[in-house]
Amino acid sequence: MNEYIFRGIIGSLLGIFIFYGLSLLTKKNNNNKKKNASSIQIQNEFNKSSIVVDNGDIHSTDIDVIVVGAGVAGAALAYTLGKDGRRVRVIERDLEEPDRIVGELLQPGGYLKLIELGLEDCVEEIDAQRVLGYALFKDGKNTKLAYPLEKFHSDVAGRSFHNGRFIQRMREKAASLPNVRLEQGTVTSLLEEDGVVKGVLYKTNGEEQTAYAPLTIVCDGCFSNLRRSLCSPKVDVPSCFVGLVLENCQLPYPNHGHVVLGDPSPILFYPISSTEIRCLVDVPGQKVPSISNGEMANYLKTVVAPQIPHELYDSFLAAIEKGSIRTMPNRSMPAAPHPTPGALLMGDAFNMRHPLTGGGMTVALSDIVVLQNLIKPLRNLNDASALCKYLESFYTLRKPVASTINTLAGALYKVFCASSDQARKEMRQACFDYLSLGGVCSSGPVALLSGLNPRPLSLVCHFFAVAVYGVGRLLLPFPSPKRLWIGAKLISGASGIIFPIIRAEGVRQMFFPATVPAYYRAPPVN
Template identity: 45%
Template structure:
C-alpha cells in the first residue's frame, strides 16, 4: 500500500465516498491515486441521512452512482404531507419525480463498495489524528497522519490535495477554516423506529406540526420500518419518554400513536443536534492551502427538509469537472481558481436548500405569536394548491434551485398569513376545559391587527433576511456588500413605515 497519493479523503460517509468515486472516474491521464480513510468500516448506525430528495437522486445519476440505491430495501418518496391539528395537506413532488428513503448504514456500505471498485482508490481503515503541513510552504497541507487498525504506530500519508469529509462533528474544521467556522444548534432530533406504522399518505414523508414544541418528521425507511424524528428544544427534558408520551404523541396522526408507544417501550431513543453552518468560501487567505472541506464538515443546514445529502452530492457533481480541468493538483493557484468557480456555481442550489431548511423550521417550530401567525398562514397557503404547492415543493426537492423563487414564496406566505389573520376565523380565548370556539375578526379589532401585521411582517424579515445575507452575500466583495446593506436598510425602513 502506497503512502503517496494524488488525493487523500478523510471520512468515507456520503460525501467522502461519493467524492472518491467521482475523482477516480474523472477523465485524467494518468488516473488519480486516491486514499479514502475511515475510522471504522463497519456499517454505521445513524438517525439522519436517511431521506434523499429528488435533487439528490439526480445528482447520484450525474455521478454514475444511482445503483447505490438498489438492494437496500429503499422506499420511494413521492412527496410530503403536513399534518396540523387533525388537518392534512398533500404536497406531491412535481412531474412524477421521486426521492428515496432508507437505512443510512446500508446506503453508506453501497457507496463505500462503489468507491472501492473505482480505479486507483484505496479504502483504508484508520483514524486520522492530524494534518501534516509543509513548514516551508505557507502552512500548506501536504498529508495526514493516521492510526491504522491493528497497527501500533501512526502512519503518514502524503498527497497533492487533501479533502476533509468527517461530518458534522469535524475534528479539522477550525484548523482549516479558522475559529469563525462554528455551527449553531437550535434543537435536537430525538429518533426512534416505528414498526409497521401507517402514515397518513402512503409513500409520502409526514411533517406533523406540534403546538408548544418543534415539528415531528416521519418517513418509511424500509418495508417495515418508519423513522420518526421528534424535534426537542433546549433544555431537553430529563425524562424524554414521558415528555413524548404526554405532549407529543397525542398530537400525532392516530395511525402512528400506538407504534410510537411500542417503540418507546422497546427501543432506545437516539439524539442528534440540528445544526446550521453557512458555507465560507474556500481557497482564500483565511483557509489553509492544500486542504478542502466538503459535506457537513463545511456546510450544514437544518435536517427538517432532508437536504443534506442533496447538497453534498450536488457539490461533488459541480466540483468534479472543475478539478478535472486542473492539470496539476500540486498547483494551488489553479486549484484556488477551481474552488472560486465551485463556490459560485454551487450557491444557487445550496443556498436555496439551506435557507429553506432554517426558515421552515422557524415557522414550523413557532414559539412566538408572530411565528404562530406565519405557521398558520403557511399551512393555509399549501391548502390553496396549484403553484402554492408546486413552487415550494420544487424548491424543497432541489428541482428548482432558485433563491429568487424561494424569496417570492416566503413573502407570499407572509402576506397571505396577514390576510388569513384578518379574514379567517380565529380561536376565541376561553377556559382550557371549554370546547374551542372560533370567530372572524370584528371591526374594533382591526387597529390591533394592523399593528400585529407590522410585527408579523417584521418577524418574517428577521427570519429570512439574515439567512439570505449569510448564504448569498456575507463573503462577497465590499462593493456588492454595500449594495446589499442598502437594500436591507430600505427593507427595514419599508417595514417600519408599513
C-alpha cells in the same frame, strides 16, 4: 629526394586521418557521457516527483487525492474522482456500517445528482422506499404536497433508507475501482509546509502513519476535528432530534414524508424500509429529557403522542416501550472557508443546515458534481497555489443550490415551531394554509424543498408571499388596529427570520454569483 617528399605527404595524410578518427571518437564519447548524464538527470527528476523527503523519511506520493472520511460525501467523492482516473486514498475512522438516525431521506434533486454521478444503483438492494411528496398535519387537519415530477423520468423520486446501508453501498462501489483505496484509520492532523497542506497524519492499529498527496479533501462530518484550520466554524445547535423506529404500521399517506406541526416543534415520519418507519421528534434547545431515568419516555407519551396521527399512535407507544430511543443534536453552520493550498472542505464538515427538510445529502452530492466539473480538465494537481486560486470558484458555483436549501431549512424550521407570539402563530397558520391552496402555492415551495428548483429569488418570493397571505387573512373581512399591528409584526418577523440567514449565506454569492470574480476562474495551465 622525391622519395622523401612522397613519404612526407603520405605520413601527413595518415596523421590527418588518425587525428580526425581520434577526434570523432572523442566526440562520440563526450556525446555518450552527455546522454548518460541527461538520462541520470531525467531519472533524478522522476525520482524527485515520485517521493517526498520529510525529516529524513521517504513517503510515496503515487496518490492524487486523499479523502478524509467515507460517509455520504467522502464515499461519493472517492468514486467520482476514481471514475475520472484519479488515484484516490480514503481514510475512514470506522469502515463498519454506520448506524445513524439522520441522513435517511434523499430528496428528488439529490437523486438526480446521484444519477449524474453514476451512483443511482446505490439505493438498490437496500430496501429503499420511493418518496413522492409530503403530508402536513396541523390541529387535526392535513394536506398532501406532491413533488412536481411530471417532467422527469418515472424512476425519479425521493428515496428513504437506512443511512448505514446506503453508505456501505457507496463504499463498496468506490472500492471496486482499482485506483481507489479505502483504509481504516483516524486522521489526527493535516501536514502543512509553508502554508501548503501536503497530506495527513493518522493512526491505524495504534501506529501513527503519514499519507501525502497534492490535494487533501476533508469530509469527516459534522463533528470534524480538522475544519478549524480550513474555515471559520460558527456552529449553532437550535434543537435535537429524538429518534424512534416504528414497526409494522402504515403511514396515512404511503410513500410520503409526514410532518406534524406539533407543540413545541415539528415531528417527522418517513419510511426507511418496507416494514419500518422513522420517527424524529424535534426538541428545541440543546438539552433533552434524560433517557436513563425515564424522563424522555414520559415526555414522548404525555406531550408528543397525543399530537401524532391516530394511525401511528399504537406503534409509537410500542416503540417507546421497546426502549430504542436515540438522540442527535441538530447543527447548522454556514460555509465560511479559508482557501488553503492543498486542501478543501466538503460535506457536513464544511456546511450544515437544520435537517428538517432533508436537504443535506442533496447539497453534498451537488457540491461533488460542481467539484468534478472543475477538476476534470486538469491533468495534474501538483501546483497547490494555482489550484487553490482556481478552486475558489467552487465556493461561488455551489451557492445557488446550497444557499436555497440552507435558507429554506433554517426559515422553515423557525416558522414551523410553535410560539406564544401572536404574529408567529399567524405566520405558522398562514404557511399551512398557503401550502394547502395547491397549484403554484404548493408546487413552488415543494420544488425548492426537493432541490428540483434551486433558485434563491424564487424562495424569497414564496416566503414573503406566505407573509402577505397571512396579513391578508388578518385584514379580511374588516381590519382593526389590533389586526393591523399583528400584520405589521408578521411582516417584520418574517424579515427577521429570513434576512439573517441570507446574510450568513452571502447576499452577493447567493443572488448575484456572476458578479464575483472567482466565478470566472480558468483552469491553471499545467
